[in-house]
Amino acid sequence: MPEFTHDQVTISFSDEGAGRPVVLLHGHTLDRRVWLPVVPILLEAGLRVIRPDLRGHGRSTRPDSGYHVSHHSADIVGLLDAVDVDGATVVGFSFGGGVALEMAVTRGSRVAGLGLVAPVMPDRPFEPAFMESLRGVARTIRSEGVAAAMAGPWAANPLFAHSFTRQGVRETVAAIVKDFPGAEFLATGRDRVERAWMLPDRLGEISAPTRVMVGGEEMPGFKAFAEEAAAGIPGATIEVVPDCGHLLPLEAPDAVAKMIIGLLSDR
Secondary structure (H helix, E strand, C coil), X not given: CCEEEECCEEEEEEEECCCCEEEEECCCCCCHHHHCCCHHHXXXXXXXXXXXXXXXXXXXXXXXXXXXXXXXXXXXXXXXXXXXXXXXXXXXXXXXXXXXHHHHHHCHHHEEEEEEECCCCCCCCCCHHHHHHHHHHHHHHHHHCHHHHHHHHHCCCHXXXXXXXXXXXXXXXXXXXXCCCCHHHHXXXXXXXXXXXXXXXXXXXXXXXXXXXXXXXXXXXXXHHHHHHHXXXXXXXXXXXXXXXXXXXXXXXXXXHHHHHHHHHHC
16 A cells, blocks of 8 residues: 655555545544445546545554644645645545545645535534543553453444444444554643634635535534534535434445535536
């Protein structure tokens, strides 16, 4: 797999196909494999599909600090430079959606189109049930190790409850998260980035064509993130996928691919 180094972090990525470039950003604890059901459809549509493993995930290296969305965003800009792409359609799922939003606000000239799939909204708090699960993950990583945390409190997170009713989804996620190193939970440095603005207050500055997608059975907090993005970004549209939870690339890959292909026609 190709890789490049930025900020002393080596980012591993896949680069397939030709045509207009699409960058797919995965969610927290996952890696580029979460997009595998979507990729063949995009390639068949004649697109170039670039899938990085975010720092601290998959085959990318695991620094002791630097896991704020701004660090990830800078890595993806470095990736575009490394593959000689000036601007791309950037599609982020879950935490990757937060990274995509950061890019669209701070590096907007590099984002030709913006796709947000069940996105996190940076600078907004998570709902209590989700945060309690994250605290359980952190405690278990420190006391029993990453594998126990991924198989225990993370797998039991209410975020995944509906998604795991779909055949094969639980097994696919388990195969991915078993490789998660848990580096940011063990980070030695703080990742709080002090700045005089909050990202939700700058949604109106995003000029890229934007489509938002969220599952009809998504957790209320994540539904609210998607709705805030759609309402705040000029011209953005939102699609609710019925009978789906959070893991849309695995639950509804055809719908996700259709959204991405449609997004390119908006440009």
